[in-house]
Amino acid sequence: MAVFLLALGAACCLGLGFVLQQHAAQRAPRDDLLRWRLLLDLLRMPEWLAGIGIMIVGLVLSALALGWGEVSLVEPLLTSNLVFAMALASVITRQRLGRSGWGGVLLLGLGVTAFIVAGDPQGGGAVAGALRHWLVFGIVAGLALLLVSLARRLPLFEEATILALAAGLLYGLQDALTRATASHANSGGITAVLHHWEPYAVVGLGVFGLLLVQSAFEAAPLRISLPALTAAQPLAGIACAVGFLGDRLRVTPGALAWEVSGLLAMVLGVVVIGRHPSMPAACGGGPESGEDPGPPS
Numbered sequence: 001m002a003v004f005l006l007a008l009g010a011a012c013c014l015g016l017g018f019v020l021q022q023h024a025a026q027r028a029p030r031d032d033l034l035r036w037r038l039l040l041d042l043l044r045m046p047e048w049l050a051g052i053g054i055m056i057v058g059l060v061l062s063a064l065a066l067g068w069g070e071v072s073l074v075e076p077l078l079t080s081n082l083v084f085a086m087a088l089a090s091v092i093t094r095q096r097l098g099r100s101g102w103g104g105v106l107l108l109g110l111g112v113t114a115f116i117v118a119g120d121p122q123g124g125g126a127v128a129g130a131l132r133h134w135l136v137f138g139i140v141a142g143l144a145l146l147l148v149s150l151a152r153r154l155p156l157f158e159e160a161t162i163l164a165l166a167a168g169l170l171y172g173l174q175d176a177l178t179r180a181t182a183s184h185a186n187s188g189g190i191t192a193v194l195h196h197w198e199p200y201a202v203v204g205l206g207v208f209g210l211l212l213v214q215s216a217f218e219a220a221p222l223r224i225s226l227p228a229l230t231a232a233q234p235l236a237g238i239a240c241a242v243g244f245l246g247d248r249l250r251v252t253p254g255a256l257a258w259e260v261s262g263l264l265a266m267v268l269g270v271v272v273i274g275r276h277p278s279m280p281a282a283c284g285g286g287p288e289s290g291e292d293p294g295p296p297s
Helices: 002-025 037-042 046-068 071-078 081-093 098-119 130-151 156-194 198-219 222-245 253-274
Strands: none
Touching (some): 002 198, 046 156, 071 156, 156 198
16 A cells, blocks of 8 residues: 555646746747756756755655555556646646546546556566666667657657657666665665665666656647656556566466556556646747647637
């Protein structure tokens, strides 16, 4: 129960923090996209700082949840951050959820429930060796870098989605390494943590992922970027947890069918919620930003 409450609390803080960050990032100069100068400009915005503060609280809660529970259990629960993001966005835009909004919420909830019940995620399996560990790390990180390289060649809206996907992969990898760091702390204390590479990788992935997320938030509306981020993070986290942390899922044919169905429902629910009209639909504040403002609400 503690892991559930911590993960849901983390999701709430992450969702609220993302909305505040995007609301501020959309006012940053467009030339800052994918440049470290973007973070320096955002540091001058109180709204963005508030969003970062709330997000840090969420990251602390998620780290506690990951330290006490399995990554493959916590990650699906963290996808509910999109529900909290939409709730705040609904307050800002003064729009009701409606059928599509509640449909997305239902799909997301059913998907999370189906995956957890069917998969029955448990830790305690054998941790992978160094070769497999680095292989999984390299695949996930390499795919994220490939997506960033591809994004630069795409139109602005598509670039935002691809950047958010890349950030989601890095955040999922970061979550798995956070779990590994917590294991080192439990077994040997802070001294043992400082002698391993995982905590330093967590910080590096967090900073680079932050740049990708803020660039995606600057490039397009929240409903374009956040669903991709929210869908990619749990998938990458679960893959890493099973790949090198020793997490185990049920692999019977029936369980696998429900697990795949749950993951598909989660992704579909994220997309439906992200496309809901209550998500902010303008990025630059007017036609001069170059985006299609969409139909009037």
